Amino acid sequence: MRRFTDFSGARPAHLLVLLPCLALAAYAAAFLLGDPASPTILTWFAGAVLAHDFVLFPLYTGTDRVLRLLPVRIINYVRLPLLGAGLTFVMFLPGIIRQGTVTHLAATSLSQQPYLGRWLWLVVALFAASGLAYLLRVVTTHARAKTSARPPIDRT
C-alpha cells in the first residue's frame, strides 16, 4: 500500500475515481474518430481553454489593475458596470458584431441590425444606474455625517 502511494502520489481510491472517468471521456471522444470535423472540434476545445486562460483572464485582470488606480470609494462604481458590459459583450457577441448574418436571417426572418445599438444603450444604462447609486451614497453619507456632527438636542 505504502509503495503504491509513493509511486502514484495518492491513495488507490484517487485512481479508482480518475481512471473510469478518464476512460468515459476517452470513450466519448472515440466517436469523433473518422469524423472529418474532429480536428476542428479539438481545436475549438483547446482553443476555448487558451482563449479563457491567456486572453480573457489577462484582459480583465489587466483592466482591473488599471481600475485600481482609482480611489477605493469609486472603484466599484466603475468596475461593476464595466463587468456587466464585458459579460454581455462576450455572451451576445455574434449579434453585436453581426456575425452569422445569413443564418440569422434564414432562421428568424430578421436582420442583426438592432443588437449593437441595444447593447450600447444597455451599457449606458448600467453606467447611469451605477452613477446614480454613487450619487445616492454620497448624499446619504453626507447627510449622516451632518446629523452626527450636530450637537445633541437638549431635552431637559
Place this chain on the structure above:
Amino acid sequence: MFMLRSAARRIRFRSPLRGPWLTSVFGAVLLACLPLVIITGLLDYVAYGPGQSSPADVGWLHLPIFDWPTRPSWLFRLTQGLHVGLGLVLVPVVLAKLWSVIPKLFAWPPIRSVAHALERVSVALLVGSILFETATGVLNIQYDYVFGFSFYTGHYIGAWVFIASFAAHTILKLPTMVRSLRSRSLRKELATPLARTRPEARDATGLVAADPAPPTMSRRGLLGAVGGGVLLVGMLTAGQTVGGPLRDLALLLPRGRQPGEGANHYPINKTAAAARIPADATGERWRLVLNAERAFTRNQLSALPQHTARLPIACVEGWSTVQTWTGVRLRDLSALAGVPHPVSALVASIEDGPFARATLNAGQVTDPDALLALRVNGADLSLDHGFPARIIVPALPGVHCTKWVRSIDFRRAR
C-alpha cells in the same frame, strides 16, 4: 523550462478574496445547478425520438430511450428552457469559479506525481469542456455557426467529456468543498463590510495569496457582483422562454423579437425562403397526401371537424411561444387513411433537407390535441409559419412540428 518556472513564479496572484471558502461557494452553486443542465440536455436527445437524434451513433452514451410523452404539453418547453436558460445564467458563476482557482493553473511544479498528472488532465478536460459547451451553445442560439462543425455532434460529445470530468472533480473535491464551506459562516460573510474584510487563512489548497493586496471589494460585494451578473443574464434571456411582456427584455437575443403581423406575430423558425419552398407548391396545386392513397385540398381539410388547442411550440434552442392553433386532429386523419390505431406516423414537408421529415410516436399521433394546424389565433397560417398546414403536437420538439406538410403516412401495427 527555467523560463517557464520563472514566469510562473513571477505571476503573483494577490487578490485578498481568493480562498477555498469562496471557491467552494461558487462550486456549491455549480454542483447544485449543473446536473440539471446535464439531465435536461440528455433528455433532449430522447425527445427527438429513436433514429431522429443527432449524432446518430453514440453507443451507450444516452439516457434510457423511452417514448417521449405529450403531457404535460409544456414538458419540452420546460426541459429545453431550463437547459438553455440555466446554462446561460450560470456563465458568470463559471467565470467567477475559474477566476477563483486560476493560481492553480500556474502551480509549480506542474506535475508532482502520476496521480497529480492524471488529475490535471481531468481538470483540463473539465475546464475545456465547460467552456466548449458554453461557447457552442451560446453561438448556436444566436445562429452563428462560425465553429464549422455539426453543433449536435460537438455539443453532445463535449457534454459527455464534461460529465466524465465533472463527476471525477466532484468526487475528488467534495470533502474539500464541505470542509471549506464550514470554515466560514455565509451569514457572517454577508454582514462583513470592506473595512473588516480579511483574507482567508492560508492552507494546503494554495488559493490564498502569500502577500495579499489590500481589498478593494468585500467578499459579500464579490458574491453580489456575481449574483448581479446572474440576474442580468437572467433578465436578458428568460423572456425568450417565458414570453409575454418579458420577451421584450431579451433584447440581445434573436428570440426576444417577434416578426410577422396580427395572428402570425410570433417567432419564426426558418423562413419559407430559406427552406426554398416553391411559390406554386403551396397554392391551388397543393394537396395533403395520406398513406399515398388519399389526397385532400386545403378546402376539404377545412371542411373536416376542426379542433382548437392552446399549445406551446418550443425549440431546442430554449425559446418557446404559446399560440392558439386550429386544425384537424391527427387521429381523425389517421382514421380517414384507414388506420384507426396508428403506431407511428411519418410526416414529410415540401421542404428538402434534414429536418423536412419527422416520425411521430403513437402517443403523439393519437393525443386529442395533436393537430395538422391550418390556422393560428383565428387566422390562416402565414407562409413563414407553414401555410398551407403544419404539425402541432403537445410537448413535441419544435423542429418536429413540420411546416408546409406534404404527406403523412400513418403506420399500423404489424
